Amino acid sequence: MFTWRSLQRFVFVVVLLVLSLVLLWPNTHSQATRSSTAMMTPEERGLHNLTHNPYGMMLLTDKLLERLPMVWEEEWKSKINLDDPATIRQVAFERYGFTEATWDNRGGPMQMVVSEKGNWVQNCMLCHGGRVPATGQSMIGMPNTELDMQTLYDDLTKLTRYKPPFQLTFGVSRGRTNAFVFSVELLRRRNEDLSSRQEPLPMGDYKDSDLDAIPWWHLKKKTAMYVDAGTTGDFARPIMQFTMGEPNGEKIRSWENDFKDVLAYLKTIQPPKYPFAIDASLAAQGQQVFAKTCASCHGTYGADGKYPNRVIPIEIIGTDEVRLKGLTKEFRAYFNKTWFAQNNSHAEEAPKGYVAPPLDGVWATAPYFHNGSVPTIYGVLTQAARPKYFRRSGGAKEFDQKNVGLKYETLNSPAAPTLAPEARRRIVDTTLQGLGNQGHPFGFKLNEKEKWQVIEYLKTL
Numbered sequence: 001m002f003t004w005r006s007l008q009r010f011v012f013v014v015v016l017l018v019l020s021l022v023l024l025w026p027n028t029h030s031q032a033t034r035s036s037t038a039m040m041t042p043e044e045r046g047l048h049n050l051t052h053n054p055y056g057m058m059l060l061t062d063k064l065l066e067r068l069p070m071v072w073e074e075e076w077k078s079k080i081n082l083d084d085p086a087t088i089r090q091v092a093f094e095r096y097g098f099t100e101a102t103w104d105n106r107g108g109p110m111q112m113v114v115s116e117k118g119n120w121v122q123n124c125m126l127c128h129g130g131r132v133p134a135t136g137q138s139m140i141g142m143p144n145t146e147l148d149m150q151t152l153y154d155d156l157t158k159l160t161r162y163k164p165p166f167q168l169t170f171g172v173s174r175g176r177t178n179a180f181v182f183s184v185e186l187l188r189r190r191n192e193d194l195s196s197r198q199e200p201l202p203m204g205d206y207k208d209s210d211l212d213a214i215p216w217w218h219l220k221k222k223t224a225m226y227v228d229a230g231t232t233g234d235f236a237r238p239i240m241q242f243t244m245g246e247p248n249g250e251k252i253r254s255w256e257n258d259f260k261d262v263l264a265y266l267k268t269i270q271p272p273k274y275p276f277a278i279d280a281s282l283a284a285q286g287q288q289v290f291a292k293t294c295a296s297c298h299g300t301y302g303a304d305g306k307y308p309n310r311v312i313p314i315e316i317i318g319t320d321e322v323r324l325k326g327l328t329k330e331f332r333a334y335f336n337k338t339w340f341a342q343n344n345s346h347a348e349e350a351p352k353g354y355v356a357p358p359l360d361g362v363w364a365t366a367p368y369f370h371n372g373s374v375p376t377i378y379g380v381l382t383q384a385a386r387p388k389y390f391r392r393s394g395g396a397k398e399f400d401q402k403n404v405g406l407k408y409e410t411l412n413s414p415a416a417p418t419l420a421p422e423a424r425r426r427i428v429d430t431t432l433q434g435l436g437n438q439g440h441p442f443g444f445k446l447n448e449k450e451k452w453q454v455i456e457y458l459k460t461l
């Protein structure tokens, strides 16, 4: 029988239960993570955050991954055995451009954080984790030159009939992404405090362009971030742009301290060493050539090396201009009003060109230029050695020791429209918007002997 007293007791018990859930559960949970990371240095915590914390939405699950082959082309289906999840995983890694994790990630790749329940959340290493050429070792901070994000999202859309809230091109060539347009599309759907807004803000006439991620070991030398040196100040908030997959703005803001640690970690990353023999006397001659022809922009190396952080106007550098001009004034101005810039960071509203990057570990970061349009260093120095259409041959372990860079085949024509989209994106077509391979004429005037000397020297950096 209902009595006032029993109702009181009932309400009391419910309140107690809810309170203990709200207060105790998250508390013990965060205390557990806090105590396990409390003993770490900021740099160690940064690495832990990148590899263990889900900053964004779930993309895949163990189960979903096993069903993905249902939407693959016959050629890909023939590589797997549907009863063997291990081969499915291996072939899926190959198809999407995933590499083995360097930590215990429950069988997931370096590009995802996998939770205890088998949920996969994409992380920064989707684009910033890849293989060291020649050795094939997975490395955090190495640009992922294998990634095909478009195929991954297309396959997921086909399998789950999921419709994205807005149209977005993830990339037209393998190993590159339309990364800055993701930022534009996500930020225009947010208010200045990063809370969601219904009507997207106008951002001017911005343009899609495929970009090659920047190696993370450059960051410690830089006073301004991104290929146009467009962001200055404190980088901790700006590097959080790629967490905007998370819809809740307040949650994103709460991750700021995590990303201060991530930034500290990024600054500790060292480039990989050239794994083969180097001709020391040839390299010493190359150093002389480099000092005369290249160092004014790219700096000097070694113990007393100096990096000048120079931005070269587009009229002088002459490389593809879509990234520079296609990222609009409107976006840059709005960025400056949002939480990302409301500390001590600032986006240039009219950058003039591209930064001459540090060349540490440059042997390992083919393809070259901000759009990855030139497959070898010899090609950087020689216009005639820049293929108009090319396809990488072999996997990420393949390495051209002579010309230093990717092994590739030159094609006479763009990808045939009859090819499957996945195969089409393996062909880099430098006539497409944003993928132009022109410019940077500074090596053209060197003779062949000097070019090989400089290339030998670059292997030592």
Ligand code: HEC
Pocket (backbone or CB within 6 Å): 123, 124, 125, 126, 127, 128, 177, 179, 180, 211, 212, 213, 214, 215, 216, 218, 219, 222, 224, 225, 226, 227, 228, 239, 240, 241, 242, 243, 262, 266, 323, 370
């Ligand atoms: C979808 C691919 C992608 C993802 C995911 C991504 N990045 Fe990037 N990142 C890029 C590209 C491309 C650039 C170069 C953009 C440019 O300058 O035009 C870049 C540039 C950077 C730079 C500038 C480096 C320099 O030397 O100027 C930093 C730092 C960075 N990213 C950190 C992060 C962090 C931290 C995350 C995760 C929160 C992340 N990125 C996620 C693609 C990505």
Ligand code: HEC
Pocket (backbone or CB within 6 Å): 227, 290, 293, 294, 295, 296, 297, 298, 312, 316, 317, 319, 320, 354, 355, 356, 357, 362, 365, 367, 368, 369, 370, 371, 377, 380, 440, 442, 443, 454
């Ligand atoms: C006037 C300044 C300037 C000079 C001189 C110069 N460079 Fe560059 N270099 C740049 C800029 C700017 C870029 C970036 C262009 C882009 O990504 O669009 C670049 C890019 C490169 C890259 C590609 C780096 C990467 O990670 O993609 C290499 C390699 C390179 N330069 C080598 C050289 C060598 C070798 C010399 C001397 C023969 C030289 N550069 C002279 C400004 C210069």
